[in-house]
Amino acid sequence: MLNRHINILIIFCVLFFSPSVTVNAEYGDVLINNYSDAAGMRPVVFPHWFHRIRFRCKVCHADLGFKMEAGGNQINMLKIIDGEYCGACHNGEVAWSVESCDVCHSGKSGEPTQVHQSTSSKLTATTRKKDAGNQE
């Protein structure tokens, strides 16, 4: 009996609350928050759409060695200023350099690393919502 009430509550929350918190990120936007939050910076938003207009996948994922896994590359600012990962282009020559901190570090603080609008993030978002419901 109680279970049924709770299920109704959950459905209620999902129906009426989710539209207001729905994220409308672009398909393939990667939020990277490996170290940012801890360092007091906003997390990085990497927009795949913007980059794939300018580069084929091969450039980053074969030549620059980006693993195809959100947050799987342990990128830090030292690597970037040494020309690795993002720093291969974000050096003031191909693209803006590291001094434009807040153009990359532009995500909402506290958000978890994930590929937005991806099948897997949709699945985990549902479980996260359930968990959030449990916490109340």
Add this chain to the structure above:
Amino acid sequence: MKVTSLFSGKPMHYSARSTLAAIILAISSFFVCSAADIRSGKQVYDSTCLACHAAGILQAPKLGTRQDWVEREKQGFEVLLSHALKGYKNMPAKGGNPAIKDEEIENAIIYMLVSAGFDQYAKPSVTSDAEKTTTSKTVPDKQVTTAKTTTSKTVPDKQVTTAKTTTSKKVPVKPAKAAKKTSSNVNQFNRLMQPPAKWNLAPTSDGIHDPENAGTHLLQEPRQAFEALTRSKSGNRVDWVKALENSEIFPRYERLSDTAKPVVMDLNIVREVKGSMPDVVYPHKQHTEWLDCSNCHPAIFIPQKGANQISMAAILLGQKCGVCHGKVAFPISECRKCHSKQKDATAEVKN
């Protein structure tokens, strides 16, 4: 308080129940209140109108662009309203969303007119208190001051008459509609789907970028970038393969070279699949346009016939094809793009 018993079904503590009840009450009362309200022009605009009126798609007059509105405004508010309600040329009735109330459409038009500099439409409300709250909410700062001065002094004749005609015509209709009180969403289609207005939003309103951050405002809007690209039904709403084929985009194959050409391999691999689904044809051609062999081989796919176990379950979990499809390449919902080879008719009869 931890309510871990939500799914286990174990009895909950009494206080837990009462809190839950309180939450339900709070939520439901909040919802009932908000459902009865008429949304402001900006809210309506943000939910639907902006799909076309932000960028001026299909010759829609743009928000904040006065020259787009001058001729239209001359026709009078009633004409604009009837066009918006019933549809006109490329403008679908109610912007294609029948769930929007007539009053809300009215508010949205006023919002757009005011944004284009037609300050006379900024609503002077009945009571001064209400006016303060509504104007400060819906109208940008500049207009608030002008609205205040006009109302405190004497309002020019024109504005009064237009205001009178609109309200006097509408008044008998409004209570009848409000009395119905049925949810305006009852006839809405695709409740759980993203409406077109929510596609390709600007970084400042996409929910993952921090709008407080100055850098966010420097970022390009996807909608603007995608304007000239072949559209698709899912993902970014862009058909990236076609966009490349049609030379709408020129993504570099080498980091520093505009001219380097990819090493394209034209080889189709057919994978027979279980059940009634058509077999999968995997085209190396489109993949090698974008990728290097080493992106997939040998880590994700062993380059040998019959050596790879692939299932939709694995793909949904982000493995095999799902490393890209469902994340950046076209999503899983595009079944037919992969399952494209009709099974042999004779084989089907045998089965």
